[in-house]
Amino acid sequence: MTSSRTPTAAALSLAVVGAGPAGLALALLAARQLPQAHITLYDARALDKDISADPRTLALALGSVQLLQRLGCYPAAQAQPIVQVHVSQAPPTAHHPLLGPGGEPQVCISAAEQGCDMLGAVLHYGQLLAPLQTAWLASAQAAPQRLHTRFGQGVAALHPQSGGVDIELADGQRQRHDLAVVAEGGVFADQSRKALHHDYQQNAWVGTVQLAPDSPVGVAYERFTRHGPVALLPLPAQGPQRRAALVWCCSAAHDDIATLSDSQRLHLLQHQLPASLGPLQGISPLKCFPLGLNAERRLVQGRTVRIGNAAQTLHPVAGQGLNLGLRDAYTLVDALRRHPTPEAALAHTERHRTPDRWRTIATTDFLARSFTWQWPGLGATRGLALAALQALPPLKTALARQMMFGGR
Template identity: 30%
Template sequence: MTQNNYDVLIIGGGMVGASLACALAGQDLRIGLVEAAPLNVSEHPGYDDRSIALAQGTRRIFQTLGLWDALALTATPIRQIHISERGGIGFAHLDSRDQGVDALGYVAEARLIGAALRAQLPTLSGVDLLCPARLEQVVIKPEAAYATVHFFNEDRTVEIRAGLLVAADGAQSPVREQLGIAAVRWEYGQHAVIANITPTLPHENIAYERFTAAGPIALLPMSDQRCAVVCTVNDSEVPAVMALDDADFLSLVQERFGDRLGPFVRVGRRQSYPLFLLKAREHARARVAVIGNAAHTLHPIAGQGFNLGVRDVAALAEVVAEARRSGEDIGDLRVLSRYADWRRWDQRRTIAFTDALNRLFANPLWPVRAARNLGLLAFDLCPPLKRQLARQTMGLDGRLPKLARGLALTA
């Protein structure tokens, strides 16, 4: 058995785990990044590439980490957000000019975000890429000065001891499960059907969130005048929707969204995934921090999930860097509790916002519908409320980590 020791061991080399490795590099730490799949940088983008909404705060964090230049040429800015309900008179809109920013957010292809991260990882000093590797066992003994992890890599079992173990391994987190960290999960009874489509009219950098009796539908502006569509359907309807031919699927999207962008003329490959809310009961314990989807998985409404995970990264990296400089044990519960306490309000507020929004607009009762429409109209006429919502969804509200303020962790 091969044995290695690390200060920080990150389990999960997806976008959140890789972002943490980039954030912690240069902090006089030996870091290991464990990922089951090879970390290859793939080549050409395609019409069907899945896209992710990046909040303004996430863009600032990526810029501070030196990642944004690789994305800036292809990321599509969101200048406005238009919110409406099908069949109702109420609507609201947010405009980047009113908020004093160049964009409320950006839409970037997930493959290109991953490529930017994976291109940077091999250049980082003090970071070892341990992949492909299959996690086998995680053990943390009471009062131990390290966590012990066994994984299978290149036909041998490797044992790693780490002062801090970070679970960045997704909603089904094996680390969380092996350590007995409980999580609450709520099934929405819905799937998100995602695809890229091309409308007749230019999107003009406007993102749309439209609520319908059948579920919310979102259109995000992309490059080449494409739009990413996220269409929510009930679980029972998924097989039929996925079996539609392209023309019938475009008709379904058109019927739910309306004619604001003209007829839709092209659609790419469809994918679907179940929607659920997941919240870990603990985000920190001695030797362990839980981040990203392993800590919280949200409904995609308002596009907050990945951005919430990146804010976890920025906060945890700052807490660890400061503890390291002051000579503290970075895996001590008193240190990691600072991370959990810092992130608690943002996580709870964002989860409550996305969950409540989905439930509110799913209510079919006409008094509720009438109140929703009046609420949208009132919201649109109240600049302070719009500013508060914009700051929250941009990830620029509350206590901001250094990385979100454009400051290096050593500053």
């Protein structure tokens, strides 16, 4: 017989701390797949705060799109499908037969090659958060006896207890739960230090650029330069105007982007990006964010699970933060559905998510650090690796599957 201190998934009391995309997706999944569980969603922001206009950009992998479609929360009309990913390295680089006549190493991955309609999609944060929150509130209204919403009530602390977790609210109240999932992440500069912490001494400047009307549609660009990666993520057009979200990374010690005019920024970007993109026609005001690695060694600590940026904040070179969080959420809820006790479900989650998580952390960390290394031949080596991926279809397919679905 199961003791009262180790409830089955059906009797589970689950707290979800943080009503961002990862937290809301997890709460919705749990509400639908654990129909007897009691779920409480906590967030410090007021319920009536307008979230739909948040302009931050999200890059969703195909697996994330499919999960959101299953939840009925994928805003297809507001998202721009990614049909091709173009990764290249800017000159100078060593000449090699693999690089071809242009001398620029590159790898191009297309949805058509992979037999799918898209590799992923790009949309604004608010455009994703709004339908997720609407779906959660509708679910909570339909099942008020087991689904609870605590907006405007920030969580001050989590207190581990035997067989559960106490949630301490900002006003001093405490609520006991069998399991707590922390999905409040934030940006690197505002976080407390986790077990693995490294400041890359790099900045990311983010905004949007306007593209030429005849520029390629649905193409995401990742360009390795001597100073750091530059990414352009396709956004839905506004009338005839093609647009892309910009993530422009550079060394903090040599960052003079703040001092440049818009025309100077455009000129510098144009020089760094591949010619196939076409001319840039405009640029928005840019915001600057310091970059670093801040990660927990484990997702699970007692009866507390951390997902997404609450578990690992990464360099944006791979764009995997939210995608990791959504894979964490799916695995955890599925484990709670399949296993008889929270302990068994949490052990499965930790074991199953570890390879994908650490592979992504190691890859992004290596790439981020490599832009600060001055080793002879490093750029040529990175370029040859890109060229080899392009020349070897099985390797390119493996990379594409990792990009689309992670390590599931």
